[in-house]
Amino acid sequence: MERCKSVSTIQRMIGGKWKIEILFYIALKDVRHFGQLRRCIGNISESTLSKQLRELVADGFLTRTDFGEVPPRVEYALTPQGESFVPILLALKQWGEKELGL
Amino acid sequence: MERCKSVSTIQRMIGGKWKIEILFYIALKDVRHFGQLRRCIGNISESTLSKQLRELVADGFLTRTDFGEVPPRVEYALTPQGESFVPILLALKQWGEKELGL
DNA sequence: CAGGATCCCGGTCGATACTG
DNA sequence: CAGTATCGACCGGGATCCTG
Numbered sequence: 001m002e003r004c005k006s007v008s009t010i011q012r013m014i015g016g017k018w019k020i021e022i023l024f025y026i027a028l029k030d031v032r033h034f035g036q037l038r039r040c041i042g043n044i045s046e047s048t049l050s051k052q053l054r055e056l057v058a059d060g061f062l063t064r065t066d067f068g069e070v071p072p073r074v075e076y077a078l079t080p081q082g083e084s085f086v087p088i089l090l091a092l093k094q095w096g097e098k099e100l101g102l
Numbered sequence: 103m104e105r106c107k108s109v110s111t112i113q114r115m116i117g118g119k120w121k122i123e124i125l126f127y128i129a130l131k132d133v134r135h136f137g138q139l140r141r142c143i144g145n146i147s148e149s150t151l152s153k154q155l156r157e158l159v160a161d162g163f164l165t166r167t168d169f170g171e172v173p174p175r176v177e178y179a180l181t182p183q184g185e186s187f188v189p190i191l192l193a194l195k196q197w198g199e200k201e202l203g204l
Numbered sequence: 205c206a207g208g209a210t211c212c213c214g215g216t217c218g219a220t221a222c223t224g
Numbered sequence: 225c226a227g228t229a230t231c232g233a234c235c236g237g238g239a240t241c242c243t244g
Contacts (some may be wrong), residue, residue, distance in 0.1 A: 006194075007195055011119065036228075045218080047218070047219085089109075149238075162213090174244080
């Protein structure tokens with residue numbers, strides 16, 4: 001039986017409780033800032049958002065640009081790898097709306 | 103900001119550590135039996151496999167058919183909802199192979 | 205063979221407080 | 225504003241044993 005390493009790796013990368021939702025807002029809603037994300041996503045804590053963002057950066061989905069200004073300004077954006085994941089995000093969203101009626 | 107309920111719901115349904123892999127084997131490799139799945143999937147415990155299968159059944163992805171025979175024979179198969187998810191599984195697999203080189 | 209029951213551990217996530 | 229630090233609760237998942 002052919003094993004499928006890619007599937008389990010993806011599951012690990014996007015399996016976090018909020019990962020898909022974070023990517024969704026950044027990719028499809030043009031949300032770029034920490035505070036925006038926190039307000040968009042229901043009831044995520046700051047520490048959790050921070051950690052999941054760092055993991056998404058580490059896994060190559062996002063870039064993090066710190067402008068070194070006061071007040072602080074940081075922008076998150078998709079990497080090419082992240083961009084290539086957008087069709088799947090759209091498919092998931094549309095699947096949920098159609099199959100689950102959400 | 104438009105909230106996106108469908109995304110978080112999907113994350114909850116397929117966020118389990120082995121969910122995507124289980125669906126992958128049933129959908130694309132025609133694996134139907136408990137023991138087969140356990141052997142295909144690396145190092146999943148029986149109790150965990152059992153629980154995740156039950157959740158996939160409860161969430162409408164799978165059907166479970168118990169033939170009531172001795173020795174026991176049970177078959178898992180995709181529901182129509184599960185079938186409709188197959189394109190996303192394929193997309194995930196192909197994305198992983200292409201972007202991650204797996 | 206297909207799993208249920210039980211126990212337990214580790215990691216994830218959340219709440220709170222604090223910083224540059 | 226954009227986080228980090230710390231702590232603790234919770235629960236998903238693993239190990240083991242048992243059953244029809």
